[in-house]
Amino acid sequence: MAKKTKIDVDHSVCGGGNKVDPRDCCKCLQICEPAIFLLHQTVGAEEEDPYDPQLWSVTALWLSLCTRCMKCVDACPEGAIRVS
Amino acid sequence: MLTASYSRPNGDRMCESCLKHGTAGKWYLNAEEYSNEIVEKYDLRDFLMEQYLNFEQMSVRKVNGVNAVGLGYKLQMPLIGKVVKHLAENVLHSQNPPKNPLVAEGHIGQVIPLDDAIAILETCAVEPIILKNCMCRYMSRGIKEACCINFGVMSDIVDKLPRFIPDDDKYFVTRKQAVECFTKFNKRGYIGSIWYAPFPYINNLCSCANPECAGIRPRVDFGMKSIYKAEYIIETQQDNCNGCKKCVAMCQFNAITYNLTMKKVVVDREKCFGCGACTHACKDEALYLRPRDEVPQFKER
Ligand code: SF4
Ligand code: SF4
Ligand code: SF4
Ligand code: SF4
Ligand code: SF4
Numbered sequence: 142m143a144k145k146t147k148i149d150v151d152h153s154v155c156g157g158g159n160k161v162d163p164r165d166c167c168k169c170l171q172i173c174e175p176a177i178f179l180l181h182q183t184v185g186a187e188e189e190d191p192y193d194p195q196l197w198s199v200t201a202l203w204l205s206l207c208t209r210c211m212k213c214v215d216a217c218p219e220g221a222i223r224v225s
Numbered sequence: 226m227l228t229a230s231y232s233r234p235n236g237d238r239m240c241e242s243c244l245k246h247g248t249a250g251k252w253y254l255n256a257e258e259y260s261n262e263i264v265e266k267y268d269l270r271d272f273l274m275e276q277y278l279n280f281e282q283m284s285v286r287k288v289n290g291v292n293a294v295g296l297g298y299k300l301q302m303p304l305i306g307k308v309v310k311h312l313a314e315n316v317l318h319s320q321n322p323p324k325n326p327l328v329a330e331g332h333i334g335q336v337i338p339l340d341d342a343i344a345i346l347e348t349c350a351v352e353p354i355i356l357k358n359c360m361c362r363y364m365s366r367g368i369k370e371a372c373c374i375n376f377g378v379m380s381d382i383v384d385k386l387p388r389f390i391p392d393d394d395k396y397f398v399t400r401k402q403a404v405e406c407f408t409k410f411n412k413r414g415y416i417g418s419i420w421y422a423p424f425p426y427i428n429n430l431c432s433c434a435n436p437e438c439a440g441i442r443p444r445v446d447f448g449m450k451s452i453y454k455a456e457y458i459i460e461t462q463q464d465n466c467n468g469c470k471k472c473v474a475m476c477q478f479n480a481i482t483y484n485l486t487m488k489k490v491v492v493d494r495e496k497c498f499g500c501g502a503c504t505h506a507c508k509d510e511a512l513y514l515r516p517r518d519e520v521p522q523f524k525e526r
Contacts, residue, residue, distance in 0.1 A: 167367030205297025
């Protein structure tokens, strides 16, 4: 089996109420051809306002379909994405 | 194992349109399964509310210690891959009363072409009808597009959740407006699909995109039966094709290619989901849909 791709999004910078609200950026979501990333409510913060959650995060979901084009790494204004 | 064997809880009360045209295996033309009675009978109101409150977390939240992150890798593992695929399909195909709103239990759909969608909107769908932002597109691209249509109890639930509400203040629509909206997206090339969510309640008529749709991706990329192909398949009338290539970009399943030698397109019918999007592009009647059952070698949904 080929080596597995690992993609880390630095959640201390992006999402969960930290520096960047991913909903205002979405650069990684939109530049990725196979649409690997998922924008979702921050896990653990759902009690705040479950009807209209304001804390969102990005997680790389469909890892096996990543082509390692590295476009997301270049596109992220915060350098918050690591593909390995 | 997982062929399309839909059991119909109260199968004989079909919509007018089925009575007229016959259902021919079209489970989605059964008015009973759209009804509010089914919601009450299976006690689905709270279940759906709970599920939609946390909708976008479904893939990242761990249920029994696993989530869907890196699903493709999990499926590639010997033995474990088979078990994961089997478990996931069992969840999606569940016909038991749903218990866990945090997984997509009994969430199974089928691709449908424009005419069947119009029949649903005109006769089966229960009012109120609402337009909602496509969750898949929001989750995968951060883009809000009001192309998902919900019915009945589901509309009331969506109305309580601001992130699903389109900016346009007229999101409760008449049947006629819903037909217009669906037609617009269908002609643009989106894939019509109808969903049990959860079985046996039908409340979602979607206009999907690939690879954005989380229901289509497991089928196309991982061979899981998360969605069935339509009751139709494309047929080509090659003599009529002028090689304009307009249909190629319409097919989200990459089933159509242009052949340089013949200066015409060829369709790989194995890949065809029968959505009919390509037929909207063809002005020369070189492409049309026919019932899948008439083409035995591609009868698998
Ligand atoms: S490396 Fe390319 S394919 Fe992989 S997640 Fe980033 S943008 Fe997508
Ligand atoms: S590009 Fe970077 S900052 Fe923007 S949403 Fe993605 S991870 Fe967050
Ligand atoms: S199933 Fe289709 S229309 Fe519905 S939310 Fe997903 S992509 Fe959007
Ligand atoms: S070839 Fe099949 S899947 Fe592709 S657009 Fe036409 S009907 Fe849809
Ligand atoms: S749109 Fe019709 S005429 Fe044009 S290439 Fe496709 S099949 Fe041929």
